[in-house]
Amino acid sequence: MTPFLEKLRQLYPSDRLYEDEARLTPYVSDGLTVFRQKPVAVVMPLDSDEIVATLKLCHEFSVPFVARGSGTSLSGGSLPIDEGIVISLNRLNQILSIDPDNRTARVQPGVINAHVSSAVVQHGLYFAPDPSSQSVCTIGGNLAFNSGGAHCLKYGMTSNHVLGLKVALPDGEIVHLGNDSLENVGPDCVGLFVGSEGLFGIALEIQLRLLPIPESFRTILASYESLEAAGEAVGTVVASGILPGAMEIMDKLAIEAAEAAVNAGYPRNAEALLIIELDGEAAAVEAEFTALSTAIEQTQAKEIRIAQDNEERLLIWKGRKSAFSAVGRLSPDYLVQDGVVPRSKLGEALKEISRLGSEANLHVANVFHAGDGNLHPLILFDGKESGALERAENLAGKILRLCLKLGGSITGEHGVGVEKKSFMPEMFSENDLEAFKRIRQAIDPREISNRGKMLPGNEAPALSHSGPHPLEQAGLISRM
Amino acid sequence: MLHKIPDTALAPEYAGMIKPIEACVHCGFCLPTCPTYSTMGDEMNSPRGRIFLIKETLEGRINSSDIEPFIDNCLGCLACVTSCPSGVEYGELITPYRDWAESKRKRSTTEKLQRFALLKTIPYPARFRAASRIARIFKPIARYLPKEFGAMMELAPTELPPKIDFKGHYPALGQQRGRVALLIGCAQQTLAPRINAAAIRVLTRNGIEVVVPKSQGCCGSLAMHIGESQEARQAARKNFDAFPTDIDAVITTAAGCGSGMKEYTHLFSGQDEDQRTQANAFSSKVMDICEYLDNVGFIPPKKNESTAIKVAYHDACHLAHAQKIRSAPRKLLTSIPGIEVLEPDEWEICCGSAGSYNIEHPDTAKILGQRKVSNLYATGADLIATGNIGCLAQIEFHSKDKKAPIPLVHTIELLDGEI
Numbered sequence: 001m002t003p004f005l006e007k008l009r010q011l012y013p014s015d016r017l018y019e020d021e022a023r024l025t026p027y028v029s030d031g032l033t034v035f036r037q038k039p040v041a042v043v044m045p046l047d048s049d050e051i052v053a054t055l056k057l058c059h060e061f062s063v064p065f066v067a068r069g070s071g072t073s074l075s076g077g078s079l080p081i082d083e084g085i086v087i088s089l090n091r092l093n094q095i096l097s098i099d100p101d102n103r104t105a106r107v108q109p110g111v112i113n114a115h116v117s118s119a120v121v122q123h124g125l126y127f128a129p130d131p132s133s134q135s136v137c138t139i140g141g142n143l144a145f146n147s148g149g150a151h152c153l154k155y156g157m158t159s160n161h162v163l164g165l166k167v168a169l170p171d172g173e174i175v176h177l178g179n180d181s182l183e184n185v186g187p188d189c190v191g192l193f194v195g196s197e198g199l200f201g202i203a204l205e206i207q208l209r210l211l212p213i214p215e216s217f218r219t220i221l222a223s224y225e226s227l228e229a230a231g232e233a234v235g236t237v238v239a240s241g242i243l244p245g246a247m248e249i250m251d252k253l254a255i256e257a258a259e260a261a262v263n264a265g266y267p268r269n270a271e272a273l274l275i276i277e278l279d280g281e282a283a284a285v286e287a288e289f290t291a292l293s294t295a296i297e298q299t300q301a302k303e304i305r306i307a308q309d310n311e312e313r314l315l316i317w318k319g320r321k322s323a324f325s326a327v328g329r330l331s332p333d334y335l336v337q338d339g340v341v342p343r344s345k346l347g348e349a350l351k352e353i354s355r356l357g358s359e360a361n362l363h364v365a366n367v368f369h370a371g372d373g374n375l376h377p378l379i380l381f382d383g384k385e386s387g388a389l390e391r392a393e394n395l396a397g398k399i400l401r402l403c404l405k406l407g408g409s410i411t412g413e414h415g416v417g418v419e420k421k422s423f424m425p426e427m428f429s430e431n432d433l434e435a436f437k438r439i440r441q442a443i444d445p446r447e448i449s450n451r452g453k454m455l456p457g458n459e460a461p462a463l464s465h466s467g468p469h470p471l472e473q474a475g476l477i478s479r480m
Numbered sequence: 481m482l483h484k485i486p487d488t489a490l491a492p493e494y495a496g497m498i499k500p501i502e503a504c505v506h507c508g509f510c511l512p513t514c515p516t517y518s519t520m521g522d523e524m525n526s527p528r529g530r531i532f533l534i535k536e537t538l539e540g541r542i543n544s545s546d547i548e549p550f551i552d553n554c555l556g557c558l559a560c561v562t563s564c565p566s567g568v569e570y571g572e573l574i575t576p577y578r579d580w581a582e583s584k585r586k587r588s589t590t591e592k593l594q595r596f597a598l599l600k601t602i603p604y605p606a607r608f609r610a611a612s613r614i615a616r617i618f619k620p621i622a623r624y625l626p627k628e629f630g631a632m633m634e635l636a637p638t639e640l641p642p643k644i645d646f647k648g649h650y651p652a653l654g655q656q657r658g659r660v661a662l663l664i665g666c667a668q669q670t671l672a673p674r675i676n677a678a679a680i681r682v683l684t685r686n687g688i689e690v691v692v693p694k695s696q697g698c699c700g701s702l703a704m705h706i707g708e709s710q711e712a713r714q715a716a717r718k719n720f721d722a723f724p725t726d727i728d729a730v731i732t733t734a735a736g737c738g739s740g741m742k743e744y745t746h747l748f749s750g751q752d753e754d755q756r757t758q759a760n761a762f763s764s765k766v767m768d769i770c771e772y773l774d775n776v777g778f779i780p781p782k783k784n785e786s787t788a789i790k791v792a793y794h795d796a797c798h799l800a801h802a803q804k805i806r807s808a809p810r811k812l813l814t815s816i817p818g819i820e821v822l823e824p825d826e827w828e829i830c831c832g833s834a835g836s837y838n839i840e841h842p843d844t845a846k847i848l849g850q851r852k853v854s855n856l857y858a859t860g861a862d863l864i865a866t867g868n869i870g871c872l873a874q875i876e877f878h879s880k881d882k883k884a885p886i887p888l889v890h891t892i893e894l895l896d897g898e899i
Binding site: 029333 | 522526541563
């Protein structure tokens with residue numbers, strides 16, 4: 001490590017290279033604090049050249065690295081790697097250009113998601129992916145985890161909003177994926193990079209697609225006597241043929257937490273709350289609103305409220321987006337899960353989660369993207385109680401397996417990271433995982449880029465885990 | 481957040497630090513509104529980073545000396561409290577921690593001198609006036625002085641307004657609606673006594689009897705926020721004795737003083753029961769002038785003609801974040817015919833004044849001051865109003881190079897109707 005660090009010191013002044021205990025400590029974890037790992041060093045590059053030089057060094061010495069933005073990952077995606085370095089991208093936070101006519105913007109990876117929208121609002125445009133942490137999380141992280149949010153039901157995830165990328169591959173080579181215009185040629189290389197959880201290098205510049213801000217919004221709150229009833233209402237709304245901008249559900253615990261945090265004005269006596277937002281051209285929204293009202297009438301809604309102005313609408317969303325963190329008010333510790341089930345199985349899944357929670361004697365709060373079937377059960381526990389964390393993790397595992405059993409996925413938007421790595425073999429076959437690994441090795445033969453994340457059991461360098469080629473085994477070829 | 485701070489590790493006055501540590505879920509929602517994180521971009525200069533570092537220090541894994549720079553960099557603006565969905569009361573951590581760490585700290589002689597100078601001059605009007613005269617002499621050579629003193633001389637006022645001696649008592653005009661005691665503050669009384677004069681006029685005109693206790697002194701906030709709790713308690717005790725108890729409220733026109741006095745409950749948490757009771761009783765009566773006027777129902781001054789005036793309102797951190805008072809001043813201002821309140825960008829980001837921060841950390845304070853001034857000027861306002869003397873001084877200092885400076889006033893001066 002010493003020769004590597006010596007070279008790193010030539011690259012960075014001491015105020016942008018952290019090696020001491022006090023400055024490394026705050027980097028030991030991201031938004032998922034149950035995992036902690038101290039890095040060897042943290043570097044804070046100022047431009048692409050410094051990133052490329054850093055990657056070349058890492059490649060030369062086979063030192064693993066993880067790129068980090070605001071460190072909000074809920075799956076340990078930006079957890080440091082043992083014997084590795086953290087490349088902090090916070091100073092690469094410039095919006096490089098805005099093209100309002102073609103509705104695109106070119107940004108650096110450290111730009112905060114919400115800052116893109118505020119920079120283009122004057123042109124009547126916005127960046128659609130809206131993870132709940134959008135006021136904090138960076139575009140680089142959105143890219144790595146193909147982040148979604150409430151409004152991805154209608155507008156799609158990050159991958160639908162990235163046109164082109166300038167990427168530094170793990171060995172420092174620069175490549176351009178996709179292109180800057182709205183149409184593309186050849187295979188979807190951008191698509192391969194988005195959601196790769198940092199395994200394929202670092203995006204230096206990102207060409208984003210922007211959308212016109214919807215002309216009109218209608219935001220409706222409907223409260224229900226049970227979580228299941230709210231889940232079933234989602235099916236009724238979808239069956240009516242409407243595609244709302246967002247459909248979210250919060251249960252009693254989540255409502256209580258969000259109310260305490262932001263006073264969003266949610267009905268406090270509801271067992272479950274369905275938030276539906278319609279957006280688009282005024283005339284279309286009004287027509288949809290009529291259809292939606294009819295659909296909601298068929299459900300067992302106890303109370304219906306409609307946001308009266310934009311301020312009320314924003315407050316409703318602020319409450320929803322604060323819900324995860326706000327649950328910190330109810331419980332000293334909690335685990336957030338991110339499993340997905342087919343929308344038609346929502347009611348069944350929620351009922352089973354509630355049963356599993358009682359069985360484990362743990363409270364589970366639910367706040368989720370109902371329209372996508374993307375669940376977010378928050379398992380509450382007290383870490384000071386011995387064995388509580390293990391019980392919570394055990395329950396989390398059962399919930400993920402339930403999602404798989406119902407034909408869903410272990411993650412909707414938080415990513416696999418380190419947290420759900422061990423569930424990958426339950427979702428993918430050995431051949432699938434082997435294919436992932438081969439792609440990874442083609443791009444990063446030394447497996448230094450975010451080593452130990454997403455793909456199970458491949459912490460070791462490439463050759464040792466894939467073993468010799470079959471022709472080598474047969475003695476037909478050999479390597480130096 | 482999970483922690484392993486031993487139960488026995490903390491004396492009673494520091495036990496309150498545990499709660500905010502446990503409440504933090506490390507989500508990072510505090511990052512973008514933190515003035516140091518947004519200028520420096522590193523975790524140790526963020527609220528959640530500091531909480532983590534303090535936790536590690538209290539657990540005994542890191543020496544308090546190693547985290548000093550990051551703790552010192554914190555402005556204590558509490559923007560993180562406003563943005564925190566988990567309800568972490570960061571102020572209840574950083575203030576006692578600073579005091580806890582101070583006893584273990586080795587400071588250089590110039591640092592000690594600087595702190596001594598701050599604590600022994602600013603809170604005492606006579607000394608502050610004398611010191612300002614001295615500072616005026618040193619101003620031209622400020623940049624050649626050790627950095628601990630350079631900023632002090634640079635920021636010192638060039639000219640002080642004439643002293644105003646307040647009477648001890650001002651009867652309500654018209655029908656009496658209340659009786660309050662006014663904290664006239666220490667630095668404010670030297671820098672801008674006109675603010676308290678306006679406050680007394682507005683209060684009495686609103687039917688409020690105002691008592692100005694003669695033997696009152698500094699509220700101790702300055703000392704409290706730089707880790708000198710004992711000194712702060714001394715100052716507070718003096719005011720417990722000086723202030724009458726048969727009043728509806730203790731009123732202040734300085735956001736920093738208001739937030740500090742509302743924190744007395746925590747400041748005295750480790751003291752004997754009598755003191756705790758006294759602190760709670762005093763603290764529960766503290767109200768900012770705008771908070772109080774809004775509560776009793778403000779009667780705007782009668783004006784024959786209303787002139788249209790655009791006012792950029794600057795939220796003082798210790799009012800908006802620490803005391804959560806944002807709507808009252810806006811409501812009061814817009815009740816005056818002709819006043820339109822404009823909202824600058826980045827309202828939640830501190831202007832860099834933060835008590836004595838701009839003296840102790842001039843570089844960061846300068847970046848923040850310039851950023852604030854450019855946001856305020858971008859509104860195109862005719863006037864800038866705010867509720868804290870520190871912000872007034874800081875904004876004025878950083879707009880001194882402007883070709884057409886926008887006049888700067890305390891909110892109460894506008895409510896007085898003389899402007």
